[in-house]
Amino acid sequence: xxxxxxxxxxxxxxxxxxxxxxxxxxxxxxxxxxxxxxxxxxxxxxxxxxxxxxxxxxxxxxxxxxxxxxxxxxxxxxxxxxxxxxxxxxxxxxxxxxxxxxxxxxxxxxxxxxxxxxxxxxxxxxxxxxxxxxxxxxxxxxxxxxxxxxxxxxxxxxxxxxxxxxxxxxxxxxxxxxxxxxxxxxxxxxxxxxxxxxxxxxxxxxxxxxxxxxxxxxxxxxxxxxxxxxxxxxxxxxxxxxxxxxxxxxxxxxxxxxxxxxxxxxxxxxxxxxxxxxxxxxxxxxxxxxxxxxxxxxxxxxxxxxxxxxxxxxxxxxxxxxxxxxxxxxxxxxxxxxxxxxxxxxxxxxxxxxxxxxxxxxxxxxxxxxxxxxxxxxxxxxxxxxxxxxxxxxxxxxxxxxxxxxxxxxxxxxxxxxxxxxxxxxxxxxxxxxxxxxxxxxxxxxxxxxxxxxxxxxxxxxxxxxxxxxxxxxxxxxxxxxxxxxxxxxxxxxxxxxxxxxxxxxxxxxxxxxxxxxxxxxxxxxxxxxxxxxxxxxxxxxxxxxxxxxxxxxxxxxxxxxxxxxxxxxxxxxxxxxxxxxxxxxxxxxxxxxxxxxxxxxxxxxxxxxxxxxxxxxxxxxxxxxxxxxxxxxxxxxxxxxxxxxxxxxxxxxxxxxxxxxxxxxxxxxxxxxxxxxxxxxxxxxxxxxxxxxxxxxxxxxxxxxxxxxxxxxxxxxxxxxxxxxxxxxxxxxxxxxxxxxxxxxxxxxxxxxxxx
Numbered sequence: 121x122x123x124x125x126x127x128x129x130x131x132x133x134x135x136x137x138x139x140x141x142x143x144x145x146x147x148x149x150x151x152x153x154x155x156x157x158x159x160x161x162x163x164x165x166x167x168x169x170x171x172x173x174x175x176x177x178x179x180x181x182x183x184x185x186x187x188x189x190x191x192x193x194x195x196x197x198x199x200x201x202x203x204x205x206x207x208x209x210x211x212x213x214x215x216x217x218x219x220x221x222x223x224x225x226x227x228x229x230x231x232x233x234x235x236x237x238x239x240x241x242x243x244x245x246x247x248x249x250x251x252x253x254x255x256x257x258x259x260x261x262x263x264x265x266x267x268x269x270x271x272x273x274x275x276x277x278x279x280x281x282x283x284x285x286x287x288x289x290x291x292x293x294x295x296x297x298x299x300x301x302x303x304x305x306x307x308x309x310x311x312x313x314x315x316x317x318x319x320x321x322x323x324x325x326x327x328x329x330x331x332x333x334x335x336x337x338x339x340x341x342x343x344x345x346x347x348x349x350x351x352x353x354x355x356x357x358x359x360x361x362x363x364x365x366x367x368x369x370x371x372x373x374x375x376x377x378x379x380x381x382x383x384x385x386x387x388x389x390x391x392x393x394x395x396x397x398x399x400x401x402x403x404x405x406x407x408x409x410x411x412x413x414x415x416x417x418x419x420x421x422x423x424x425x426x427x428x429x430x431x432x433x434x435x436x437x438x439x440x441x442x443x444x445x446x447x448x449x450x451x452x453x454x455x456x457x458x459x460x461x462x463x464x465x466x467x468x469x470x471x472x473x474x475x476x477x478x479x480x481x482x483x484x485x486x487x488x489x490x491x492x493x494x495x496x497x498x499x500x501x502x503x504x505x506x507x508x509x510x511x512x513x514x515x516x517x518x519x520x521x522x523x524x525x526x527x528x529x530x531x532x533x534x535x536x537x538x539x540x541x542x543x544x545x546x547x548x549x550x551x552x553x554x555x556x557x558x559x560x561x562x563x564x565x566x567x568x569x570x571x572x573x574x575x576x577x578x579x580x581x582x583x584x585x586x587x588x589x590x591x592x593x594x595x596x597x598x599x600x601x602x603x604x605x606x607x608x609x610x611x612x613x614x615x616x617x618x619x620x621x622x623x624x625x626x627x628x629x630x631x632x633x634x635x636x637x638x639x640x641x642x643x644x645x646x647x648x649x650x651x652x653x654x655x656x657x658x659x660x661x662x663x664x665x666x667x668x669x670x671x672x673x674x675x676x677x678x679x680x681x682x683x684x685x686x687x688x689x690x691x692x693x694x695x696x697x698x699x700x701x702x703x704x705x706x707x708x709x710x711x712x713x714x715x716x717x718x719x720x721x722x723x724x725x726x727x728x729x730x731x732x733x734x735x736x737x738x739x740x741x742x743x744x745x746x747x748x749x750x751x752x753x754x755x756x757x758x759x760x761x762x763x764x765x766x767x768x769x770x771x772x773x774x775x776x777x778x779x780x781x782x783x784x785x786x787x788x789x790x791x792x793x794x795x796x797x798x799x800x801x802x803x804x805x806x807x808x809x810x811x812x813x814x815x816x817x818x819x820x821x822x823x824x825x826x827x828x829x830x831x832x833x834x835x836x837x838x839x840x841x842x843x844x845x846x847x848x849x850x851x852x853x854x855x856x857x858x859x860x861x862x863x864x865x866x867x868x869x870x871x872x873x874x875x876x877x
Contacts, residue, residue, distance in 0.1 A: 168217050168467045168515050170210040172203045172303050172460075184287035186349040186425045195285070195342040201357065201453055203303045204460020211463065222513035223536075227578035227689075228780055230518035230539040233472060234273030234328050235779040236685075236770055237692040238266060241586045242277050242297065242309050243740040245695060246727035253739075254279065254310030258318030262729050263325040265752045269763055270770030274322065275330040275475060275692070277586065279309040284340035284441055286379060293339070294441040296586065298477055300334050301341020303464045308740065312469065319470035328472035330520075331465040335458045335508060336478030337442040340379065343457065344443055348432060350424040356451030358443045359435035359484065361396050363418075368431055370394065374420040380440055381418055383433070388414045397433055398486040401495040405437055406641065408716060412440070415495075437481045437495075447482045447504045455504070459511055466517050473518045476538055479505055480523045496598075497529060505537030513539070520580055520690075526595035527572045534578050540690060543579040545569055548591040548644075550683050550813075552621055554656055554676070555628035557814035559795040561607060561621060566786045566797070568595070576783040577688035583680060583697045588644035588719050589652065591625055593618040629655040636662055636703050638718040646718040650700045650748055653677060662702050662746065670748045673700065674762050675858050679811060681766055682860040685773050686809040687797055688781045695726045698755075698763060700748030708743045728752050772836045772862055777802055778809075790820035794855070798824050806867075807836070810853060811860035823850035828867040836862040 184191045196202055211217060240257060247256040256262070257274055266274075281302035282293040293299055297306070305312050319329050338344060338357070346354040350362075363371060370390050374381045383391070385400075392399030401415050417440050421429040435444040445454035465471045483500025487493050509519045520540035521533065530541050546569070549562040569576070596605070596614035603614050612620065630637045630645055634655030637647040647655075653676045654662065659669055677700065685691040695701070703721040706713060712720040724745025725738035730753055737743050755761035773779060781799040784806075789796055793814025799807045806827065812818050827849045833842040842863060843851045855861070 168211050168214050168463075170207045170463065170467050172464050172468055173197070173206045186351075186423045187427065191288075192346070192349065192351065192425065194288075195346050196351075198285075198302055198304075198342040199346060199354075200301070200303055200338065200341075200343050200461060201354065201457045203464065204456050207460050207463050207468065208456070211467070217514060220514055220516050222510040225509060225534055225537065225539040225578070226513070226518070227534070227539050227575060230473070230520070231577060231688075231690060231779050233518065234330070235690055235774075236271050237273045237275050237330065237580070237690060238271045238698075239275045239582070239585045239692050239694040240277055241694065241723060242279055244723050244725045244738055244742050246725050246732050246735050246738050246744065248731040251731070252310030252314055253308075254305070254314040254318050256729075256731065258314060258321045259729065260321055260324075262752075263321055263327065265729065265756060266327070267325050268756060269752075269767045270774060272326065273328045273330050273473070276318075276332075278332045278334075278477075279305055279315070281306045281341075282339050285342055285345055286340075291340075294439050298332075298334055299337070299339030299439070299442045300461070301339040301343070303461055315469050329470070330473040330475060331469070331471040332475045332477055333458060333462045333465065333508075334477045335445065335447075335504065336481045337436065337438060337444050338457070340441050340443065348419060348422040348424075348430070350426070350428075350430060353451040353453040356449035356453035357445060357457055358454070359446045360432045360443070361434070363391075363396060363431050363433055365429075365431075367394060367396075368421075371418045371431055371433070374418065379419065380434075382412050382414060382440055383416050383418055384413050387418075388416055391416075391433060397435075398484060398493040400492045401437075401484065402492045403496075406439060411715070435484065438478065444481065447500055455507070458508065462508065462512060463515065466512065466515050471517070473520065474512055476505065476508060476519055476521045476523075478523070479508070479521050479538070480525060480529075502533060502537060505533060509537050509539065522580075522585075524590055524592055524594050526599055527569050527574055528595070528599060530569075530579075531572050531574050534574065540578055540580050543581045543689070544590055544592075545595060547582065548589070548593060548621065548625065550680065551589060551591075551629075551652060552625060553793075553795065553813040554652065554680070555625060557816075558608075558792045559789065559811075559813055560792065562795060562813075563786050563789075564605065564607065566783070570783065570786065575688070577780060579688075580690040580692050581684035581687060582692040583684060584649045584694050584722070585692070586694075586719070586723060588640040588646050588722075589625075589629075590644040591622050592643055593621060632660075633658075634660065636705075636721075638703075638706070638713075638721060640718045641716065646703070646720075646722050648696050648701050648703055648722045648745075649677060649680060650696075651703050651722070653680075654702070665748070670700070672858075673748060674765075677762060678765050678769070679813070679858045679860050682769055682809070682862075683795070683811055685769050686778055686807075686860070686862050688779060688783055688799065690779070691770075691773070695728050696722070696724070696745070698728060698752065699726045699750065700762060701726050701745040702748065704743055704745055730754070768837065776805075776807060776836060776862070776864065778807055778862070781807060785824045785826045787822075787824040790823075791816075791818045794818055794820060796822050796824065798826055806831075806865035808833075808863040808865055809860070810855065810863065812855040812858060815857045817857060818853075818855045820853065821850045822853050823848065825849055827851075827865060830868045831865045832868075834864045834866070836864050 182188050182190050242253045278297035280300050281304050282297040282299045284291040322329050391397045419432045436442050482504040483498030485494040512519045519538040521538040522542040524544045546565045549565040553559045553562040596618040601615040605617050640646045653673045704724045709720040725742040730751040749762045755763035781801045784800050785798040795811045797809045827845045829847050831845040833851050
């Protein structure tokens with residue numbers, strides 16, 4: 121190891137010789153592909169295949185800094201950019217890369233592959249003793265249960281190594297494994313072989329696995345440490361600016377034991393005026409005084425590979441440990457890293473789809489003086505999403521985005537980007553309908569989406585996932601904040617409407633109404649679907665809940681499942697939904713919520729398959745949540761259970777292909793708690809979903825101009841004759857409290873007179 125490095129000569133050249141690279145990649149390309157490994161009789165597939173490098177990260181006894189070539193090589197061998205290069209070189213020039221259409225999103229093709237998803241959360245699933253998370257999700261008994269219910273896909277959540285690297289040590293994730301630092305599977309969750317076996321089991325049960333990539337940021341792993349050292353193309357991965365030593369006085373001191381510090385607003389302004397950064401952005405996500413006041417952080421002096429100390433200021437939309445990727449650096453290193461990560465999941469591990477996390481924050485641009493930089497709704501984000509979506513479609517998969525966007529942006533991204541988008545528009549609206557027993561705001565959001573041209577089949581309609589009950593209502597608080605909307609007889613601006621809805625939800629499902637649910641920053645409410653319902657039902661003490669109250673919770677839960685399932689698009693639910701999980705008492709996760717992240721209360725462990733009845737926590741240490749409905753084996757033996765009743769809803773959904781239908785009308789209703797959605801099925805028939813969000817019995821009229829007089833109306837669940845559409849385009853219907861149904865409407869044959877008998 122040298123003590124000094126010539127200023128203009130790289131200290132190390134760690135590139136593998138081209139001949140060795142070619143030999144390694146040729147050997148990897150010769151391996152059996154996914155289909156051949158698990159289905160030897162199946163013809164060789166046209167789907168591309170590749171393998172990433174495999175490196176065992178031993179810890180040599182040398183100083184971890186840029187002067188030590190062993191340390192630099194240790195980092196490079198773990199880097200995502202290095203793995204991306206290995207993978208992409210194997211795929212270049214393959215004819216199989218051109219066998220799938222890719223230019224345009226195809227939501228119905230995605231829905232056809234898997235229209236009902238189970239959303240898994242690695243830290244919360246209880247497994248058999250010594251069984252990994254991935255092995256549990258590859259369990260044949262689990263998939264058999266899912267098949268009986270009607271679940272076709274598992275979104276597994278992030279399972280690759282995340283967190284950071286400090287010296288020789290790996291540091292833990294700061295954001296639930298969404299701060300990825302490697303393409304390797306985290307041993308906490310299993311192995312690559314278990315991952316591939318899970319994909320094979322899913323295929324055996326006509327299902328598929330949906331994975332995650334994070335195109336907006338990484339963690340502070342090997343790639344970031346190499347970027348700090350100014351090694352080769354690595355600084356090009358990130359939005360990071362080298363601040364000359366002459367201006368280090370503009371930067372804050374970094375406390376002992378920290379590798380960066382968030383800059384305050386004054387420093388942000390000073391660096392902007394000095395021409396180094398674009399300064400303030402449109403908002404500060406996860407804002408917390410003294411912790412994150414801006415979207416920029418500064419490093420301490422870091423020794424680079426030329427022997428020079430550098431200080432960097434880097435962008436992070438989210439937490440300090442999540443440096444943002446630069447999609448328009450001249451090296452295109454960030455793009456290469458992301459594409460490599462996507463291809464690893466699809467063509468190496470064998471998944472069928474990818475969720476794009478934080479994919480709306482891929483472009484930043486300097487704005488006029490005294491105005492925030494352009495960081496949301498930037499065309500670069502749309503362009504990058506189109507590239508990612510096209511690449512995934514090119515190898516036979518599909519993508520979806522879980523990003524809180526305005527309806528206009530959902531429409532824009534659906535033109536060329538991901539195939540599917542999470543329904544963040546009507547999700548808070550259906551909770552609002554439940555809290556108020558009034559569907560007016562829900563009908564407003566559905567109609568707005570129709571008017572703007574969003575295809576409901578391009579949306580993922582979800583119950584609970586790992587995040588909070590989001591109520592930011594971005595459509596109303598951003599581009600449409602000054603537009604006027606009518607709600608509850610009042611004329612409100614978009615901003616006023618959003619504030620009113622948010623306050624209604626806070627009043628209805630937190631505080632004295634439900635002390636077990638907690639507000640999460642300005643984003644929403646930490647709760648489970650079941651605890652939203654208990655709040656609405658007036659249950660304040662979850663420990664004293666009765667069997668009769670559990671039955672009522674189940675009834676309302678099925679109503680919410682009907683809303684999400686009996687319309688076009690994907691229906692998604694989680695283990696917390698399937699077992700009726702309640703939030704954890706705050707004291708059980710006090711260390712996790714101590715910095716304000718209250719979402720941990722709704723991420724309690726759950727044992728879906730009775731894998732380990734004696735466990736009081738998951739293998740990751742997440743405490744077990746109180747479950748109202750029991751395990752799936754227990755529920756599938758009980759016709760009145762949540763899972764069995766859900767399976768009937770999904771059976772009707774699949775039988776009549778409601779997921780592939782088109783929403784054609786959201787008419788006015790005769791009772792404020794009623795919701796009516798009219799769908800055109802691909803068979804040409806009409807289906808009408810009617811739901812009662814109130815605790816009162818409804819005897820009312822369903823009226824829609826798209827209904828054809830003299831059509832017959834039949835209950836899709838039991839075949840019962842409901843009546844005939846009259847000359848006013850209406851028919852009569854009765855629904856009990858918190859009940860719903862799907863109705864089939866068949867027009868009379870052309871030229872036949874109506875039956876007057």
